[in-house]
Amino acid sequence: MKSYQTTLITGLFISGLSACQTHVETSAKTDIPAQLQQTALASSLGYDIVESLTVEVGPRLAGSPKDVIAVNWAMNKLTSLGFDKVYKEPVQVPIWERGEAKAKIISPVEQPLVITALGGSVATPVEGIKAKIARFNSLEALQQATPDDVKGKIAFIDQKTVRHITGEGYGKSVGGRSKGAIAAAQKGAVAVIIRSIGTDHDRMAHTGIMRYQDGVPKIPAAAMSNPDADLVDAMLKRDPNAVLELNMSPKDLGTNTSYNVIAEVTGSSKPNEIVLIGAHLDSWDEGTGAIDDGAGIAIVAAAAKHIQDLPQKPARTIRVVLYAAEEMGLIGGKAYAEAHKTELPLHYIAAESDFGAGPIYQIDTKVNEKVFAQVQESIKPMAYNGVALGDNQASGGPDISMLPALGVPVASLRQDGRDYFDYHHTPNDTLDKINPKALAQNVAAYAQFAYIMANSNIVLTPLHNESK
Amino acid sequence: MKSYQTTLITGLFISGLSACQTHVETSAKTDIPAQLQQTALASSLGYDIVESLTVEVGPRLAGSPKDVIAVNWAMNKLTSLGFDKVYKEPVQVPIWERGEAKAKIISPVEQPLVITALGGSVATPVEGIKAKIARFNSLEALQQATPDDVKGKIAFIDQKTVRHITGEGYGKSVGGRSKGAIAAAQKGAVAVIIRSIGTDHDRMAHTGIMRYQDGVPKIPAAAMSNPDADLVDAMLKRDPNAVLELNMSPKDLGTNTSYNVIAEVTGSSKPNEIVLIGAHLDSWDEGTGAIDDGAGIAIVAAAAKHIQDLPQKPARTIRVVLYAAEEMGLIGGKAYAEAHKTELPLHYIAAESDFGAGPIYQIDTKVNEKVFAQVQESIKPMAYNGVALGDNQASGGPDISMLPALGVPVASLRQDGRDYFDYHHTPNDTLDKINPKALAQNVAAYAQFAYIMANSNIVLTPLHNESK
Structure with a gap:
């Protein structure tokens, strides 16, 4: 938590400077990002929403x-906030039920382990699986293993995730989760279990989503906690023939209709052009979905609400999209891109908040390279809220990650993701x-970003001018 | 973890001074506490044991x-360390099996809760209990409640535990755990659940032990996590009629024979007089018993081993006692006091390590008030290891807490218990x-304490001279 303090104190201090500056300047329009910042930082709206x-x-x-219930909550909450439009769009989503997941080492000595099923995993047989363990330092090591070392065993991918402000350690280790079951089954493993x-x-x-591959047997997939992975590692060093018992009962129950829930602040002069700020409404089932992605919902909804409450609306429409089934594989994001295919050229820019509630320290974009400097100049007021200017390599967030390839500019408001x-x-x-306080700083940043973009005269496209 | 650093760096720095000092001094005897410190700080023995x-x-x-298995481990480990004597003494202990514990709010909206059964709790009926919740800020508030407000409900004691270096917040809130079921049942509650x-x-x-009282109905008792208590609190503010479903299946299975496991470094000139350093061998069942009390076992066993390895043994015997069933109500400690009743006058002093592995910052004693200053003077070498001199109000630790009343002096080596x-x-x-590193600092402190006490010429008794 301490890391927040410095950033926020800096932010608030600069915010004070901003208030002085805007007093000297006379343009009402350029005052508004500073006003939005002050309003957002003084408001508990974001926290109240989450x-x-x-x-x-x-x-x-x-x-x-x-x-x-979540979809109904979102419709009611966005309606009660007084947006110009609130509506929902159907999305077909899978139904996967977690069931129970238990594991223990049963030899050389019984040691119960804390595990969870990976999302989408099949069940073990009712009587469970008892097998020796084939341990690997990484997914790559498993992929390169001799099948004889894996066959009939439970493959254990024991790779640690490194802490980093950008969260980049996740990208380096998550392959074991998403592709571990395929790699393990290809070598003849009876199940796969990963270090979380x-x-x-x-x-x-x-937990987190995992994948199977056509033609490769579907084997149960689970994760164990870091202390449990330490324990299993220490046990295997003493006895490579240690036996693990795994019992999981998840169920695949077909599909259901869920919804992308959408709210809009209608633009004053270019209402058909859209600045999209999104987050995802679904969550995993073991927490209450506060940082993933209740925080994102709070941030984008509160940011749009502060713009909705301005005496004069910006030129373009601000569209808040709360995506369905992000955790199941960006399903709501893909459905939105498909359903709005013909409207995508009217999407001026998009951003998604899906990385918790740590303070935003930087904004990156993905716009036409020729106007990148102009865009950076236009978003400079965000620095008063602690947000530095970054690069032009943004991907925008999971549910909008497919949009740049479809010609839509995106931005990534980078949060401190160390925790x-x-x-x-x-x-x-x-x-x-x-x-x-960190959440309110996020709300302020999204409000400023959306407002500035909704009024910008810069032409951000085409994206493909840029060298790759 | 950071708090360890400062303390340890200070300790090591002073340790350097100590090495210089002992070089100047010539008495081999006074060198030994410094030698023990250096040996312990350079050794991984304590960590290897835990x-x-x-x-x-x-x-x-x-x-x-x-x-x-733990008793066998202890016998083998202490034997392999080469102590002069290793033996065990039978202790009758209760058998309580945890079973499953599940809870969820089922109205106004389903919210699963993370709970655990309190140790010794009875089960709910197989179909569980569904009841409204009567929330109280403390055990005392429940005890003062009108029975009509509690009858037929699940009593919820929602008291937070305050962080403090001495751990004193625990003492202020633990009454809700130990006495909550009695108080709730006396008001007609169907179960009790506490904020952890x-x-x-x-x-x-x-988890942790709870008690029933003859003549008062035995109701199920559980604890929920702090975030769950926050959630229930927030739900009750919206809907005081929220309904909780509780399902627990613990079992009382009678009694079994366990053992206090004991090792000794035989004294060179007063072998019948005893310096007792203890810890407890049992643990709760949901962790691996590392800080409670694997650390204590490591500390006292390694400390005694460093003394065992000295070229010349101290005058008195060092007795390491690994107590049975501390968590069930100091059962091994009480059994030891009873079994060694006639030998207690030969117990020169006792100390127990049962507060994790945080560094020791102070030593308190409970000795004859007239010799307190002399005792403090004698243990001054411990300051080179970061241990300051404290007061004469020590209670010594749970398994030896009954000894002062039986005339045995005790010491409390105070650990930083903030975590x-x-x-x-x-x-x-x-x-x-x-x-x-913090664990090794503890080993050094116990080794110094035990060695100095085993050679001391101060008469520590009688304790009852002291005004109360």
Whole structure:
């Protein structure tokens, strides 16, 4: 939490400077980003929204009964905030039920382990699986293994996730989660279990989506907590023939209709052009979905609400999109891109908040390279809120990650993610992990970004001018 | 972890001074505490012991099959360390099995909660209990409640535990755990659930022993994690009629024979007089018993081993006692006091390590007030290891807490316990929570303390001279 303090104090101090500056300047229009910042930092709206979502809905796995409650909550919440438009668009989502997941070492001595099923995993047989363990330092090591060393065993991918402000350690280790079951099954393993993709040392396993591949047997896939992975590692050093018992009962229950929930602040002069700010409404089922992605919902909804409340609306429409089933594989994001295919050329720029509630320290963009400097100049007021100018290599966030290829400019408002993977996809993703002041700083940044973009005269496209 | 650094760096720096000093002095005898410190700080023995215990045994609930494995581990480990004597003494301990514990809010919206059964609790009916919640700020508030407000409900004691270096916040809130079921049943509650007695904000419930009272109905007793207590509190503010479903299946399975495991370094000239250093062998069942009390076992066993290895043994015998069933109510400690009743006058002083592995910053004693200053003078060498002189109000630790009333002097080597109640009695009590350097500092302190006491010429008794 301490890291927040410095950033925020800096932000607030510069915010003070900003107030002086705007007093000297006379243009009402350029005052507004500073006003939005002050309004957002003084408001508890963002925190109130995520508190409401976590307490009144809580876990909301895509396709589950709680997902329906979440959609209703979102429709009601956005309506009560007084947006010009609130509507929802259907999305077909898978229904996967977690069931139970238990594991223990049964030889040389019994040691119960804390595990969780990976999202989408099949079940073990009812009687469970008992097998020796084939341990690998990484997915790549498993992929290169001799099948004889893996066949009939439980493959254990024991790779640590490194803490980093950008969260880049996640990208380096998450392959074991998403592709581990395929690699293990190809070598003849009966199941795969990974060291959690997480930076904590809590006795909590991190879930997350995994994949199967046509033609490769579907084997059960689970994650164990970091302390449990340490323990298994220490046991294997003493006895390479240690036996693990695994029992999991997840179920695939077909598909269901969920919704992308959308709200708009209608643009004053270019209402058909869209500045999209998004987050995802679904969550994993073991926490209450506070940092993933209740925080994002709070940030974009509160930011748009502060713009909605301005005496004069910006030129373009601000569209808040709360995506369905992000955790199941960006399903709402892909559905939005498909449903709005013909409207995409009218999307001026898009950004998604899906990295918790750590303070934003930098904004990156993906715009036509020739106007990048102009865009940076235009978003300079965000520096008063602690947001530095970054690069032009943004991907925008998971649910909008397909948009640049479709010609839509994006921005990434970079959050301090050092703590994010301590809690990500665990029961520990709860409201107490959110610092209200850091959340408000995020709201201010998104409000400024959306407002400036909705009024900008810069032509951001085409993207493909840029050398790759 | 950072707090360790400063203390240890200071300790090591002073340790350097100590080495210089002892070079100037010529008495071999006064050199030994400094030598013990250097040996202990340079050794990984303590860490190796707790690593061995957590990996090769793990959770070891008193009376369970793992308790038997723990006793065998202790006999083998102490024997392999080469002590002059290793033996065990039988102790009758209760057998309590945890079973499953599940809870969720089922109205106004379903919210699963993370709970754990309190140690000794009875089960709910198989179909569970569904009831409204009567929330209280403290045990005292429940005790003063009107029975009509509690009858037929689940009493919820929602008191936070305050972080403090001495751990004193625990003492202020633990009454809700130990006496909550009695107070709730006396008002007609159908169950009691408490906010965990813990300083963390992890989604883990803290177990611990609870009590029933003859003539008062036995109702199920559980704890929920701090974030869950926050959630229930926020739900009750919206809907005081929220309904909680509780389902627990613990079992009382009678009694079993466990053992106090004992090792001795035989005294050179007063072998019948005893300096007792203890810890407890049993642990709760959800972690691997690393900080509670694997650390204590490592500290006292390694400290005694460093004395065992000295070329000349101290005058008195050093007795290492690893107590059975401390968690079940100091059962091994009481059994020791009873079995050694006639020998207690030969116990020169006793100390127990049962507060994790945080560095020791102070030593308190409970000795005859007239010799307190002399005792403090004698243990001054401990300051080179970062241990300051404290007061004469020590209680000595749980398993030896009954000894002062029986005339035995005690000491309390005070550890920095700021993190202790983050992990205490949770699945999170695992090896990674132990800082090897802080553990070694503890070993050094116990070695110095035991050695100095075993050679002391001060008469520490009678204790009752002291005004109370």
